[in-house]
Amino acid sequence: MNSLAQANSTPALSPSASPLQATYSGPKIIIDSAVIRRQAKRFNRALPRVQAHYAVKANPHPEVLRTLHNCGVKFEIASKSELEMLLALGVDPKGVFYSNPFKGPSHLAYAVENGVQWYVVDCIEEMDKVLAAKPDASLYLRLYTSNKGSLWPLSSKFGAAVDEVQPILENAAARGADLAGVTFHVGSQCTNTENWQTGIRAAKDCFAAMSALGLKPRLLNLGGGYPMAPSEIIENPTKQQLAPSIETIAEVINQELADLPDDIEIIAEPGRYMVAEAGRLICQVIGTTTRGQDRWAYVDAGFYHGLMELGDAFDTAVTSNHADNDPQALWTFGGPTCDSVDVFGKGANGKGTPLSANLRSGDFITLHNTGAYVYACGTQFNGFEALEVVVI
Numbered sequence: 001m002n003s004l005a006q007a008n009s010t011p012a013l014s015p016s017a018s019p020l021q022a023t024y025s026g027p028k029i030i031i032d033s034a035v036i037r038r039q040a041k042r043f044n045r046a047l048p049r050v051q052a053h054y055a056v057k058a059n060p061h062p063e064v065l066r067t068l069h070n071c072g073v074k075f076e077i078a079s080k081s082e083l084e085m086l087l088a089l090g091v092d093p094k095g096v097f098y099s100n101p102f103k104g105p106s107h108l109a110y111a112v113e114n115g116v117q118w119y120v121v122d123c124i125e126e127m128d129k130v131l132a133a134k135p136d137a138s139l140y141l142r143l144y145t146s147n148k149g150s151l152w153p154l155s156s157k158f159g160a161a162v163d164e165v166q167p168i169l170e171n172a173a174a175r176g177a178d179l180a181g182v183t184f185h186v187g188s189q190c191t192n193t194e195n196w197q198t199g200i201r202a203a204k205d206c207f208a209a210m211s212a213l214g215l216k217p218r219l220l221n222l223g224g225g226y227p228m229a230p231s232e233i234i235e236n237p238t239k240q241q242l243a244p245s246i247e248t249i250a251e252v253i254n255q256e257l258a259d260l261p262d263d264i265e266i267i268a269e270p271g272r273y274m275v276a277e278a279g280r281l282i283c284q285v286i287g288t289t290t291r292g293q294d295r296w297a298y299v300d301a302g303f304y305h306g307l308m309e310l311g312d313a314f315d316t317a318v319t320s321n322h323a324d325n326d327p328q329a330l331w332t333f334g335g336p337t338c339d340s341v342d343v344f345g346k347g348a349n350g351k352g353t354p355l356s357a358n359l360r361s362g363d364f365i366t367l368h369n370t371g372a373y374v375y376a377c378g379t380q381f382n383g384f385e386a387l388e389v390v391v392i
């Protein structure tokens, strides 16, 4: 299938890409809100006891937030401006979770002023800070958990280790703080279902320790990390990131949740899962060459447009305007800036991405599954404008 034709609703785009060339105004991401709605529904169906709180950082575009809000999804934030965007949409701040383990004082003050109730902590110092700003805050403790099998590990930076938990709980109990929840984060694009099992079991142990100290546990926050699935439009399995489906992960989670008392509220913070598959990035080839054995295509979007994750192992599906049955070559892509980190598509084996051997300047490529952590991470480095975003 020709995905560029699909992206532009033009029938059978010719290999010369001339129809698109005539209207092309720079690299853009097209976000399909129907896919976001599908993902939200699927998450909800797989995990009926779990309320989704979308991690705004994955894609903070206002139309993306509105789509999720309209699906009944709630939110998780890390900063003042993320909260501002939610308030502008009419989101109830009571249901917003502030899950950044270290909150800048002005960001924290803004959240307190605007009615956010729930704040994460992973150490006594942060608990001091949050309670000074809001003595009646509801707190949840972030536990260290294994990030084994996650493409983007997050546990080295945050989380109370096993031997740090008890002193934090004792401190909270002694000062009468409402430390009422537990959270963990398995890492992003997590493909190891065991990590959720380990995290939930650690949370249950923590609940028992809390109750023993007179604290009143009532929140389990399963964090994020739910992986995007391979694109359904791309049929070449060698290009796909193998990942368990949400239903497979849910089987493990639901089993662990079965013996949790009903008065424990259960939430999760999916980011990538909700939006990644909804996005495709269209950019133009601005030149090609051969260096040694390697074919290179230089394109007008790259690392500094937010394609940071595509560096090496993090593969994604790529198509071009050429016919699928063209002879293939393995391509490495260079972004438009002069920085050598601005390269992608080498693939897990370092050899490149298979695409038509006829790729040349003026052609177009489409990077699929780019709805998460691309638009959000874009810069204007080296004088190249940030990506245009179109939500359909």
Ligand SMILES: *Cc1c(COP(=O)(O)O)cnc(C)c1O
Residues within 6 Å of the ligand: 055, 057, 058, 076, 099, 100, 185, 187, 188, 189, 223, 224, 225, 226, 269, 270, 271, 272, 273
């Ligand atoms: C980034 C983040 C998420 C979302 O992670 P995904 O891998 O996109 O699901 C959720 N919670 C917290 C605290 C995060 O930092």
